[in-house]
Amino acid sequence: MPEIPAGGSAMLWVVILFLGVSLLLYCLLAGADFGAGILEIFMGRENRRAQRDIIDRALGPVWEANHMWLILMVVILFMGFPLVYSSVSTYLHLPLTAMLIGIIARGCSFTFRHYDAVKGRSQRSYTLFFIYSSVWTPFWLGVVTGALVPGGIDPAARGYLEGYVWPWLRPFPLALGAFTVCLFAFLAAVYLIGESPPGALRRRFARRAAIASSVAVAAGGLVFWAAERDGVDLAARFMGSGAAAACVVAATFIMPVLWAVLGQQWGWAARMLAGSQVTLILGAWFVVQFPILVKMGNGRDLTFFNAHAPEATLDQLGIALIVGAVLILPALFFLLRVFKSSESPASGGH
């Protein structure tokens, strides 16, 4: 494991913090938006229209803002860790392209479905694009993230397959892709409980959440299995670090509480619990990976400490992020307050 140099610049830590928080918020918020599309596959015939309206209303005002956490991550990477950005985008060109196509298809089809002036037959096509791109995109997001771990990326590789395909077409990234899809579906179901009126619909989303959580746990098992196949001693690393182990244990103990809460259909409590679980899992992941960003096949891993930009750049990036947060967070809070606090649209002003 690479050394952590004593006293890296303070701004480096600010930048790392923002990168981590952006990833977390992207998973929680945009993840739930993608998950809503996944859930539409399993919507069944009954109440279909009503369920879709709930999804439309829940995503409409916020999905573009939620999507911004991804842009923020990209900007932090190319300004703060340019070598990471350039290596990842060189060797993972194919899965990244697949993900981009999904991002384009999802955003457009969702908006077209809502804003097409004629609600006719074309709605079916928008919905098809919307639901399948909602599965497709998180899958490739997971694959790209997973490919950073087993050390398949190797600048010395010769040949197309070795250089551009095998780094991601292997057990661990593929399993992480599948897990990401399940996780996002779970987050969406939990999120939509609180968005639906009490009664049959709410019950339905609570049931979906319970099912999705079990599937996600199974997919999590798959990830561990795939990790062993891929030579990543994930289980040992999780257990080897006190903090990571504590996170995993806490996330596990939340499970029964969450199920109980789902039984009661308590929207906000379920959100908090599910959010904490994902935070704990990502936290554990962060701890065992730290400070490696990309494990490289040639042994020269890219870390937070050897791949960062010069001091002057980090300072500017840190300032922009801090000022940005001061401007964005109140605005985001206002957005959520306007759309999420009142169940029924307020008629009048504030």
Add this chain to the structure above:
Amino acid sequence: MQDLLAARSQMAVSLGFHIIFASIGMAMPFLMAISHYRWIRTGETVYLDLTKAWSRGVAIFFATGAVSGTALSFELGLLWPKFMEHAGPIIGMPFSWEGTAFFLEAIALGLFLYGWNRLSPWVHWGVGLTVGITGVLSGIFVVCANAWMNSPAGFDWVDGQALNIDPVRAMFNPGWKTQTLHMTLAAFEATGFAVGGIHALLLLRRPASALHREAFKIALLIGSIAALLQPLSGDRLAKGTAQRQPAKLAAMEAHFHTENGASLILGGIPDLQEKRVRYAVKLPTLLSFLAHGDFHAQVKGLEDFPEKDWPPVLIVHTAFQAMVGAGSALAALGLAFLVLSLRRSRLLLHRRFLLAAALATPLGFLALEAGWVVTEVGRQPWIIYGIMRTAEAVTPMPGLVYPFLLFTAVYFFLAAVVSWLMLRHIRAADREFPSASSAEPAGSGSPLPEGSHA
């Protein structure tokens, strides 16, 4: 297809697509804010209808702009990893501010589109204006990055490495002011004339429509003001180009031989073998004046540069002519519009004038795309002018023609769908809003008696 060519083409298609949506995203919120303001002030429903009709169309453009921009922020790395590796730390600063501006824009947009019954009228109006302000800021930030590629600053280039990086000086490089001004004006001009032209067409069909009349006036007002300022800003820009990128200026003008009192060439076909321009109109000494503010100044010709450092002359020259030609036409139209408006003349809604405006619909965007071709192709063979060649920056991955074909297909498909959606949207608005087909008294006093020019 060669990999480098495929990468360049993919970049061109992606940016050429994104810029349309980005420009609409910059300018439309201001058009809507004018109409929205008038509604709140006068309470006339035509303005409410117009604001709502516009905002529904705009929602589609916004989403398409956002996803194509996301694709771009990855494509910079997917296609030009070596460029980003060096440029990221230097020029990331405007991008990081752009991130903030986008974020605020996305939040404000959600509030605006879904806020009709939830926000008080003035808060709602302010939120709409915020969408426009943050949109323009985003555009300015990203063009700062582009200006840096044209006039690199804020670092020392030593043995292929950037040292002593100063992100602030890089962002505020010598080209940033002129280029961002020109781009911002272009967005307003292109959007103003495109929107105004479409409403002019609809007015020709339904002369009584109050909605289309007000829309036409608001859009053309914005477009015309921008169109009159644009040649001034273009002139400033060209002077900077003459100073900092003389080879680009020479290619724009197809100016082969260095001379004093150089003439301005209009039209014509550059002949690279014979180093002259066929069939062109020459205006003596004018190029020297335009480039350096002095009729006798020396203007460097392409012959002063090694041929391997020449940009593709034919493309750059043609694109420049197209931009200036379209810009001049729009400036004339804009002048006519402003004069007629100030005089409150009836000719403003005369069939002939509406027809001229309708014919001008694509000109602004044509100029805008042509201008970007001038800038980007004119920078070749450099990706960072004088520092790094485009060929050095391209990704080593073979088979780039496939991603190029894929993205091209996706963008053409999307463009077709968006156009089709707009047609449906316009038809639906005609049905839904009474003011679209009837003449409502429109306060600000149209002198037009109903249907007089039908």
